[in-house]
Amino acid sequence: MIKIWSIKKDNSSAEKKKSKISAAQIRVQKDLTELALPDTMQMSFPDESDLLNFNLSITPDEGFYRGGVFKFTFNINNNYPHDPPKVRCTQKIYHPNIDLEGNVCLNILREDWKPVLNLNSVLVGLQYLFLEPNPEDPLNKEAAEEMRNNRKNFEYNVKQSMKGKDVKGVYFENVLS
Amino acid sequence: MMAATLMQTDVPTPEDSDSSKKVWPGRWSHINKILDRRGPFCDKSFSPGHGEDILLNQCRVLVIGAGGLGCEILKNLALSGFKDIEVIDMDTIDVSNLNRQFLFRPADVGSPKAKVAAEFIMKRVAGVKVSYYHGKIQDKDDDYYLGFHLIICGLDSVEARRWINATLVNIAQDDPERIRVLIDGGTEGFKGQARVIIPTVTSCYECSLDMLNKQTAFPICTIANTPRLPEHCIEWASVIQWPKEREGEKMDTDDPTHIQWLYDVALKRAMEFNITGVTYSLTQGVVKNIIPAIASTNAIIAAACCNEAFKIVTTSQPYLNNYMMYIGNEGVYTYTFEHQKKDDCPVCGNQSAFLDVDKEITVEDFIELLKEKPTIQLKKPSLTTDTNEKIYWQSPPFFEQRTRPNLEKRLSELVKDSGTIIVTDSTLPISLNVTVSYV
Ligand SMILES: [Zn+2]
Numbered sequence: 001m002i003k004i005w006s007i008k009k010d011n012s013s014a015e016k017k018k019s020k021i022s023a024a025q026i027r028v029q030k031d032l033t034e035l036a037l038p039d040t041m042q043m044s045f046p047d048e049s050d051l052l053n054f055n056l057s058i059t060p061d062e063g064f065y066r067g068g069v070f071k072f073t074f075n076i077n078n079n080y081p082h083d084p085p086k087v088r089c090t091q092k093i094y095h096p097n098i099d100l101e102g103n104v105c106l107n108i109l110r111e112d113w114k115p116v117l118n119l120n121s122v123l124v125g126l127q128y129l130f131l132e133p134n135p136e137d138p139l140n141k142e143a144a145e146e147m148r149n150n151r152k153n154f155e156y157n158v159k160q161s162m163k164g165k166d167v168k169g170v171y172f173e174n175v176l177s
Numbered sequence: 178m179m180a181a182t183l184m185q186t187d188v189p190t191p192e193d194s195d196s197s198k199k200v201w202p203g204r205w206s207h208i209n210k211i212l213d214r215r216g217p218f219c220d221k222s223f224s225p226g227h228g229e230d231i232l233l234n235q236c237r238v239l240v241i242g243a244g245g246l247g248c249e250i251l252k253n254l255a256l257s258g259f260k261d262i263e264v265i266d267m268d269t270i271d272v273s274n275l276n277r278q279f280l281f282r283p284a285d286v287g288s289p290k291a292k293v294a295a296e297f298i299m300k301r302v303a304g305v306k307v308s309y310y311h312g313k314i315q316d317k318d319d320d321y322y323l324g325f326h327l328i329i330c331g332l333d334s335v336e337a338r339r340w341i342n343a344t345l346v347n348i349a350q351d352d353p354e355r356i357r358v359l360i361d362g363g364t365e366g367f368k369g370q371a372r373v374i375i376p377t378v379t380s381c382y383e384c385s386l387d388m389l390n391k392q393t394a395f396p397i398c399t400i401a402n403t404p405r406l407p408e409h410c411i412e413w414a415s416v417i418q419w420p421k422e423r424e425g426e427k428m429d430t431d432d433p434t435h436i437q438w439l440y441d442v443a444l445k446r447a448m449e450f451n452i453t454g455v456t457y458s459l460t461q462g463v464v465k466n467i468i469p470a471i472a473s474t475n476a477i478i479a480a481a482c483c484n485e486a487f488k489i490v491t492t493s494q495p496y497l498n499n500y501m502m503y504i505g506n507e508g509v510y511t512y513t514f515e516h517q518k519k520d521d522c523p524v525c526g527n528q529s530a531f532l533d534v535d536k537e538i539t540v541e542d543f544i545e546l547l548k549e550k551p552t553i554q555l556k557k558p559s560l561t562t563d564t565n566e567k568i569y570w571q572s573p574p575f576f577e578q579r580t581r582p583n584l585e586k587r588l589s590e591l592v593k594d595s596g597t598i599i600v601t602d603s604t605l606p607i608s609l610n611v612t613v614s615y616v
Contacts (some may be wrong), residue, residue, distance in 0.1 A: 011412045021521040021563075021565055021599070022339075022340075022343065023339055023343050023383055023524050024339075025565075026523045026527075026599070026601075026607065026608055027378075027523045027607075029559075029561065029599075029608075030523075030601045030607060030608060031557035031602055032570070032572065032573055032576070032600065033570050033571055033572050033601045033602075034557075034559075034571075034572065034602075034603045035572045036572070037572065037574060040439060042349065042574075042575075043573040043574070043575050044575055045575060045576075048576075048579070049565070068226050077337050077498055078336060079335060079339070081386075082386055082389065086522075092180045097398075099401065099417070101417070101420060103397060103401075103416070103419050104397075104419075105396070105401075105415060108398065109397075110394040110395070110396060110397055111394045111395060111396050113386045113394070114387065116387065137396070137398045138398060138402060139398055139401050139402075141402060152492055
């Protein structure tokens, strides 16, 4: 039982030692410091004191996209982990699940996000998109159709796009750096 | 001869109350019926006959939010004998509030909610003092919140509730004298909940974050390729077309021209796919994630909150332990249960430890100590100061490289005596706050 009437106002301001770090911040800190980043992923923080906005690059070592460097921005709001991180691809790439504006179709970034998921789950999900593009859930319909109907052609298109060449008149960004 | 019968009433008419702010006989007889005698459920500390004094003269209560719930809460408190009330709200009155936020009149549109609500209550209920602050809860510091005995929240924002919850838990940490009870009410359409949070003792708001109804999100591929609902078209306009056509421009869901743009784009798309039902108000509802507010739900939840406040302050009855949910969609259903504290709650799940260490100890040796000490036993601890400076982080490599030079430094160069270090580690549910003393 709380005896709230014994509560008296404490005026000692020396007591203000407690951190003013928000819950979202602490959760992101926990997620980040426990990440097991594979060699194929690199993270950078443009403002080192801002953990909520950072960049990720993925360099797949197998699959259609081997050899490319794919760049994403992560934007986490103060409602994390209630809200999922916002992830965008900053390059124009040819991928069934990523549109030309950089929107990413990954279920856990939207409809299947849950607070028990963490940054590691998102990274694993993104990694998987490059190893196993999913033409059944397309954001770039042409790329998805090509992948379904003619894998050889699709593979060729991916290679062309990664060199910065055009695929059916659309120019992509050179990601082979 | 007829004798004049004098009817004695407890409740003055509005005209009376405005002129006579003083207390008249029997003013609080309705609450004294509960507080003047001991009942079977009273707490041991209850002493009959003093309740009125406690409520009227001692208890300072803070109400956060003067919207749908807040108006009800303020009215209930004032009529239950709370005399010293403060209300915070950052909003101004909109014409659409008037159907349920009954302390406001058409002439008040555009004025601060907190101010108008406070003035209305003082005018209507004699002898009650309501002060107000028109602004954000984040503007106020710990001392401000310590100045109240009780805080009641009637907010519609998850973010604001997380903030006040974290602040109150933080204030109470390590010192039970600084515990301030938080009563949180929330409604969403026909559903609502009321809960009593005793910071650091019971489960907190953050502990139950995963119970919140998630806002409906549609798969982005559906939005992009196979829209079937008007909502899909609106989401397409806001999620895909806005960044494409208005690149770099921040969407402001309170700006009518932005809503109009989204509406026009969504409507065009809906026509392409033969979808009906895209309207301006649906557009606004979807992008702002609005669930219609129901006045009766607000009234029920506010009543529950104020009942708890009354019981806690007067100790006249046992209070809610600790979560009551109300569902009014189909019939009336309520369920009460004890929500459990979560070990990995980032707000109240933080463990703390006190360590005496050699003042010459290096960061590297201190980390070894955290791994070896039998009472702590961490695997790969990462350390941050309580002012948010990184001491040493194990991951990601970006920060590992930048903080590695600190390993050789003395801990005392980075953390002052009796300073606190926030430690995260995969073996910890959330974090460990280690306070160090140098010897
Ligand atoms: Zn908690």
